[in-house]
Amino acid sequence: MVVNFKVFKKCSPNGKLTLYLGKRDFVDHITGTEPIDGVILLDQDYIDQRKIFGQVICSFRYGREEDEVMGLNFQKDLYLASEQLYPPPEKSEHGLTKLQERLLKKLGPNAFPFTFTLPPNSPASVTLQPGREDEGEPCGVKYFVKVFSGDSETDRTHRRSTVALGIRKVQYAPSKQGRQPCTVVRKDFMLSPGELELEVTLDKQVYHHGEKIGINICIRNNSNKVVKKIKAMVQQGVDVVLFQNGQYRSAVASVESQEGCPVNPGSSLQKVIYLIPTLESNRGRRGVAMDGTLKHEDVTLASTTLLASPDHRDAFGIVVSYSVKVKLYLGALGGELVAELPLVLMHPKPEKMKAVHADSQADVETFRQETFDGDMTNAAKC
Known part of the structure; x- marks a missing residue:
């Protein structure tokens, strides 16, 4: 049995860090949100004496960018999750998902898994439509997974050694109808x-x-x-x-x-x-x-x-x-x-979500390399 699935890939400008995610939409079930699981691939010559950190950032813009004058800033960046990815922690609280197992097998020893959990009641991804003459970033709530090289989690990041991929926190319609209004x-x-x-x-x-x-x-x-x-x-x-x-x-x-x-x-x-x-x-x-x-x-x-x-x-x-x-x-x-x-x-719940873990019994050995060559190289950028 051959199982194909899409994998999103994005590299840092210097080509030393590569981020892999299996999806970019993570479902809020009201009681909790799906964990954000993925893998980072590091260049062999780059990982010596360096630390790699990962974060999930919620960016909330509540004012127009063109109105930011005299030091005003109408954007708040909330760090909802943050941890060191390399050197990896000795004990991980999360087990590996099927996606992570397959990626680690294909990418080799310089690949490291990560899993982030969003806090309860974190806001949904929403964008407010700008006017026809408005410029700059629109108002709304956006999410990013960010991986960077630095000395600490609060270290100032450098563009060449940073990779950020946009994701969304979404909700789907309940399967049962309520009382007729x-x-x-x-x-x-x-x-x-x-x-x-x-x-x-x-x-x-x-x-x-x-x-x-x-x-x-x-x-x-x-x-x-x-x-x-x-x-x-x-x-x-x-x-x-x-x-x-x-x-x-x-x-x-x-x-x-x-x-x-x-x-x-x-x-x-x-x-x-x-x-x-x-x-x-x-x-x-x-x-x-x-x-x-x-x-x-x-x-x-x-x-x-x-x-x-x-x-x-x-x-x-x-x-x-x-x-x-x-x-x-x-x-x-x-x-x-x-x-x-x-x-x-x-939006209705996608059909693939209704069959929970339908491919969990698929043979890992049959996962084809051409899936990587097609979907990974065509992954959308932020």
Whole structure:
């Protein structure tokens, strides 16, 4: 049996350090995040009397780069994991993964494994879309695995002897649907009998990116007002936790409809409106949250941030949420009636994750060298 898998490789500018990772997306299961496992390969002439350190860095940019003047800096680098990789520690707390075993066998004695564990509640990878005229690095949360040569973990790194590869901390949609979202709102009017009732129901609670969201609307007009227009939208909520007033909303999909209107007194209306929130329809809009970005990869709108508890929010994170909002327009004197429902918008869990360790019984001897020659040399750079 022949097992092929992709391996990402990046070298330092001097060619003495090489970093290998089996993947760049690491899944947050809410209770914990997958360990970051990989291998470093050192040049034989370079390792004498040198120390090699590895770190996982969370870079949080909360302001535009072009606004950094007079010493201001709108970026924080958080060192979430750090340890010495060479000379290797005598006893390792982590066992070798299948990937590490195969890489060590193929790369030889100058290859050394490493495993980093992210702390609980570390923020998810999110990028805030810059405006069309903005320059510099976009705001958001990014992760890097960094390997460098130095005298200590806090030593100033030199570009020629440093290699950094971008990774992402991601979450996938839960496999089970929650309770079907439904809400009923009513409005009465001064000096007018009766009330206006709006019922909004969604098909389900969890949607995948690119999936059509069906919004079921039922209007019962027992008042003497007239419903002239209906507007439905999907709103993205962004909470930059660092700032007390860092919450804002953007409509990432919307439609106005007069079909079935006006809804006159004593009548009712039932209809379904479909919306598909996509990043393509929001290109160039400053502040719209996207998934963490890697070069040469397509991105979508940011996924909903799932938290074990509302209090478990990292101060340097960005929390993303979604909701459906339906608004009835009653004219200048009647005002509006609004109903809102939360939903979850995420990527489905990949099929390869559903078959956990499906290749764990594969024969190591059949791992082909051409897999290295193809995928490794074409690995994406940060």
